[in-house]
Amino acid sequence: MAVDKFPVEGSHIMMFARSVGDDNQIYYDDEYAKGTEPGGVIAPPTFAQSSAQFDPDYFLRPKPGADWFGSGKEATGIKKEPGSGGGGGGGGGLHAEQHFEYHRHIGPGDVLTATVKQGEGWEKEGKRSGKLIFSETITEYHDQNGELVITARGVGVRTERPVDQ
Amino acid sequence: MALSASNLNAGDTYTESLVEDLKRTQIVMYAGASGDYNPVHTDEKFTKELAGYPSVFAHGMLTMGMTGTMLTNYVGDGRLTKFGVRFTSQVWPGDSLNATATVEDVTDGIVNLKVETTNQDGTVVLSGYAAARVD
Numbered sequence: 001m002a003v004d005k006f007p008v009e010g011s012h013i014m015m016f017a018r019s020v021g022d023d024n025q026i027y028y029d030d031e032y033a034k035g036t037e038p039g040g041v042i043a044p045p046t047f048a049q050s051s052a053q054f055d056p057d058y059f060l061r062p063k064p065g066a067d068w069f070g071s072g073k074e075a076t077g078i079k080k081e082p083g084s085g086g087g088g089g090g091g092g093g094l095h096a097e098q099h100f101e102y103h104r105h106i107g108p109g110d111v112l113t114a115t116v117k118q119g120e121g122w123e124k125e126g127k128r129s130g131k132l133i134f135s136e137t138i139t140e141y142h143d144q145n146g147e148l149v150i151t152a153r154g155v156g157v158r159t160e161r162p163v164d165q
Numbered sequence: 166m167a168l169s170a171s172n173l174n175a176g177d178t179y180t181e182s183l184v185e186d187l188k189r190t191q192i193v194m195y196a197g198a199s200g201d202y203n204p205v206h207t208d209e210k211f212t213k214e215l216a217g218y219p220s221v222f223a224h225g226m227l228t229m230g231m232t233g234t235m236l237t238n239y240v241g242d243g244r245l246t247k248f249g250v251r252f253t254s255q256v257w258p259g260d261s262l263n264a265t266a267t268v269e270d271v272t273d274g275i276v277n278l279k280v281e282t283t284n285q286d287g288t289v290v291l292s293g294y295a296a297a298r299v300d
Contacts, residue, residue: 012198019198020230021184021191026242037167038243045233045248049226052200060203070204075214095225099249153249162217163255 001055003114006141010108013043016050042105048141048150049098051114094163096134097155104149111144119153130160167241168299170271179239183231183262183282187223192258195227218255225252228262228291232282235264240297246275250293254284261285266295274298 010028017027022044025032033041052058062068068077106112119136126132134157141150184191192206201224204211212221229250236245256262264282271277276299282291 015194016198016230019191019194020227020234022230022234022237024234024237024242036242042243044230045237045245046226046230049201050199058200060201062202069211070202070208071210071214075210095252097249097251098226098229099247101247102245105243105245165219 001052001058001114001139002116003051003054003112006051006054006112006114008043008047008106008108008110008112010041012050012053013041013047013108016047017044020044020046038105038107040107042107045100045102046098047106048100048112048114048139048152051112051139051141093156093158095154096157097153099153101151102149103151104143104147106141106143106149110149112141112149115140115142126159126163128164129162132160133158167244168239168276168297170274170276170299173268173271173276173299175268175270177268178265179235180263180265181235181238183228183235183264185261187256187258187260187262189221189258192221192223192227195224195230199224199226201226220257222258223256223260225256225291228252228256228282231262232264232280232291232293236266236278236280236295236297239266240276240278240295240299244297244299245295246298247294247296248280249295250280250291252290253292254288254290256284256290260290262290264291269294271299274300 014028117138119138121135124132136155139152143149196202196207205216212218266278269277275296278295280293280295283289
C-alpha cells in the first residue's frame with residue numbers, strides 16, 4: 001500500500017513486538033538499546049507491514065460511516081454478499097509470499113514513505129482451492145533523507161473457493 | 166550476540182518454539198498492531214458463515230513475525246539483511262509452532278539461512294530464507 005507518511009514511533013514498535021510475542025528489550029527499552037550494537041531502539045524485521053496503519057484508504061480497516069464486511073447482527077455488514085466466497089480470505093484474498101530486504105534497520109524518529117509498484121501476475125490450478133490467481137507488489141520504503149531503507153515484495157493470491165482443510 | 170563466521174558450518178541448525186496453543190487474543194493483538202483487520206482473523210461468525218473456514222486463522226504475517234523473533238534471537242539485533250517466506254499452510258488458534266534456521270553457507274561476512282516453521286503435526290506452515298551479517 002502506498003503511504004505518504006509513515007512515522008516510526010516507539011509505542012507502535014512496542015505494541016508490534018508484543019503482538020508477535022517478542023519480549024526483546026531492544027524493542028521498548030531506550031536505556032538497554034543504547035548499549036546494543038544498533039545503539040537504539042529498532043523495529044522488528046516485519047514491522048514495515050504495519051504501514052497499513054498510515055494508509056488512509058486501507059481496505060482492511062473499518063471506517064466511520066462506511067460499510068464493513070465483518071459481522072454485526074448478521075455475518076456480514078455488506079448487504080450484497082462479497083463475491084461467491086471469492087478471494088478465499090473473505091475479501092482480501094490470502095497472503096502467499098512476503099520478502100524483505102533491509103538496507104538499514106529503522107527506528108523511532110524515522111519518517112518513511114512507501115511507494116508501490118505492481119509486479120507480475122500469474123495463475124495456477126490448486127488441488128485444495130481451485131484456480132489460484134497470484135499478484136505481486138513491490139513496496140519501497142524511503143526515509144526522511146530519501147534513502148531506500150527497506151524493499152518489500154508481497155504476493156497475494158485469490159482462490160476460486162476456500163482452501164480445503 | 167552476533168554470530169561468528171568461523172563458528173558456522175553448513176547444516177548447523179537453530180530451533181525455537183514460537184508459540185504453544187496459539188490464542189485468538191494474540192491474533193487480535195496482531196490485527197491491532199499491524200492494522201490488518203481482515204475479519205477472517207478475528208471474526209468467527211463471518212469466517213465460518215461467509216468465508217467458509219472452520220474458524221478464524223492467523224495472519225500469515227503473524228507467523229512471519231514470530232519466525233522473525235527466532236531469527237533475530239539467532240543472528241543478533243540489526244543483523245538481518247534479507248528475510249523472505251512463502252506461506253504454505255494456514256495457522257489456526259490452538260496451533261503450536263516451531264521454527265528452525267539451517268545454515269546454507271557463509272560468504273563474505275553473510276550467512277545464508279534456510280527457514281522453516283512447522284506446526285504440532287509437522288506440517289510446514291512457512292518456508293523461506295534469511296541472510297544476516299556475521300562477524
